[in-house]
Amino acid sequence: MPNQQNKIFLSPPHMGEWELPFLQEAFESNWIAPLGEHVDSFEQEMAAYLGVRGALALSSGTAAIHLALRLLGVGQGDVVFCSSLTFVASVNPILYQGASVVLIDSEPDTWNMSPVALERALHEATLMERLPKAVIVVHLYGQSARMEEIKMLCDRYQVPIVEDAAESLGANRHGKASGTIGEFGALSFNGNKMITTSGGGMLVSDDVEALKKARYWATQARDLARHYQHSEIGYNYRLSNLLAAVGRGQLRVLDDRIRARRSVFERYEQALSGEPGIRFMPEAEGGFSSRWLTALTIDEERSGFSVLRLLEELDNERIEARPVWKPMHLQPLFAGCVYYPHQPEESVSDRLFANGVCLPSGSSLTEEEQQRVISCIQRLLQRRGEG
Numbered sequence: 001m002p003n004q005q006n007k008i009f010l011s012p013p014h015m016g017e018w019e020l021p022f023l024q025e026a027f028e029s030n031w032i033a034p035l036g037e038h039v040d041s042f043e044q045e046m047a048a049y050l051g052v053r054g055a056l057a058l059s060s061g062t063a064a065i066h067l068a069l070r071l072l073g074v075g076q077g078d079v080v081f082c083s084s085l086t087f088v089a090s091v092n093p094i095l096y097q098g099a100s101v102v103l104i105d106s107e108p109d110t111w112n113m114s115p116v117a118l119e120r121a122l123h124e125a126t127l128m129e130r131l132p133k134a135v136i137v138v139h140l141y142g143q144s145a146r147m148e149e150i151k152m153l154c155d156r157y158q159v160p161i162v163e164d165a166a167e168s169l170g171a172n173r174h175g176k177a178s179g180t181i182g183e184f185g186a187l188s189f190n191g192n193k194m195i196t197t198s199g200g201g202m203l204v205s206d207d208v209e210a211l212k213k214a215r216y217w218a219t220q221a222r223d224l225a226r227h228y229q230h231s232e233i234g235y236n237y238r239l240s241n242l243l244a245a246v247g248r249g250q251l252r253v254l255d256d257r258i259r260a261r262r263s264v265f266e267r268y269e270q271a272l273s274g275e276p277g278i279r280f281m282p283e284a285e286g287g288f289s290s291r292w293l294t295a296l297t298i299d300e301e302r303s304g305f306s307v308l309r310l311l312e313e314l315d316n317e318r319i320e321a322r323p324v325w326k327p328m329h330l331q332p333l334f335a336g337c338v339y340y341p342h343q344p345e346e347s348v349s350d351r352l353f354a355n356g357v358c359l360p361s362g363s364s365l366t367e368e369e370q371q372r373v374i375s376c377i378q379r380l381l382q383r384r385g386e387g
Contacts, residue, residue, distance in 0.1 A: 007318040011192040014364040018249030026245045036241030042248050046202060050177045054208040056215055057239035061166040061188030061201035066093035067214040068162045068184035068203060074099050074133045081121060083113045083138035084327040085349035090138050090164045091328050103329045105342040106349045110284045112145030113137050117340040122157045135161050139168035141281060142292035144178040151181055169194045170258040170290035179204055194257055194292055195250035197243040258290045260363035265291040271374045275381050277303030297355040304384025307357045317376050324356030
């Protein structure tokens with residue numbers, strides 16, 4: 001008999017009361033294209049929230065990374081370092097620019113880029129006289145990387161940083177907002193993110209002149225002329241006024257959404273942290289995680305079940321969950337890339353991929369729905385005890 005329970009999604013959109021009034025304003029003004037008051041206001045409001053001088057609303061977080069790399073002069077024959085444990089969108093813009101990819105492992109305390117591996121990679125790059133043109137640091141599952149250590153290293157070697165903060169809006173490191181420590185930060189407003197515009201992203205920076213150049217490229221690099229004239233390659237990367245209206249409404253409740261997701265994490269942790277073989281993604285000292293997704297690892301030998309088994313059981317109960325990202329150095333597309341593990345004999349991202357899972361974490365998740373997830377895991381644990 002088919003399971004009749006409502007499906008629980010991993011991280012669904014959560015609309016509030018502000019989006020429709022802002023959308024109505026956009027309709028009434030007839031500004032529905034990638035221009036209009038809501039685009040300008042969304043950029044200004046996000047910049048103020050993060051504490052940066054400027055922001056550029058775009059069609060995706062991928063577009064933001066791509067423009068950041070171009071602003072930094074990345075091109076054919078250059079090298080860019082990037083976190084290996086991430087989604088492919090963090091790395092693809094390196095290929096758009098014709099550059100080579102070097103992948104850096106995670107470290108255990110944050111699951112983000114390992115400063116130990118990065119230092120080794122930068123040292124060897126110096127010996128080969130091939131320092132990277134940029135380092136893309138990805139902040140996973142709502143938590144910032146150890147940016148004070150990473151920035152110190154990159155400053156020593158004079159290598160600029162692009163922060164992929166697609167998953168970490170609302171997080172901070174020693175009070176500094178995620179995405180605002182490097183030269184550029186990239187945000188995502190995809191449907192599953194902390195706030196959403198259905199699809200969209202933003203490039204943020206204190207370098208307002210660079211953002212002005214990126215704005216020009218993002219609007220097909222149209223020159224100031226009466227006729228259509230183009231002197232450089234451009235892109236159709238701007239966010240529409242309609243989607244920016246949604247984003248403004250979402251931004252108004254961002255802090256509420258963060259509190260809700262942190263509460264979801266805390267309920268999972270309270271119910272399951274004492275169980276054998278289950279270990280939650282830690283919140284590193286000095287950091288504040290938005291807990292975009294509740295992520296944990298499962299020791300099969302101690303718990304009695306594997307990640308795959310858990311995913312199958314949850315799926316049978318109409319509950320969506322996902323494995324931790326498959327590292328880029330294990331992807332066919334990047335099979336030939338150089339990879340620096342955390343330690344020569346220890347690849348943290350391989351272990352996290354093998355043992356990690358992300359549970360439903362939406363800010364609209366009810367306690368009753370969350371208990372369904374918890375009960376499914378507890379039943380698996382109980383079967384080990386009965387065996």
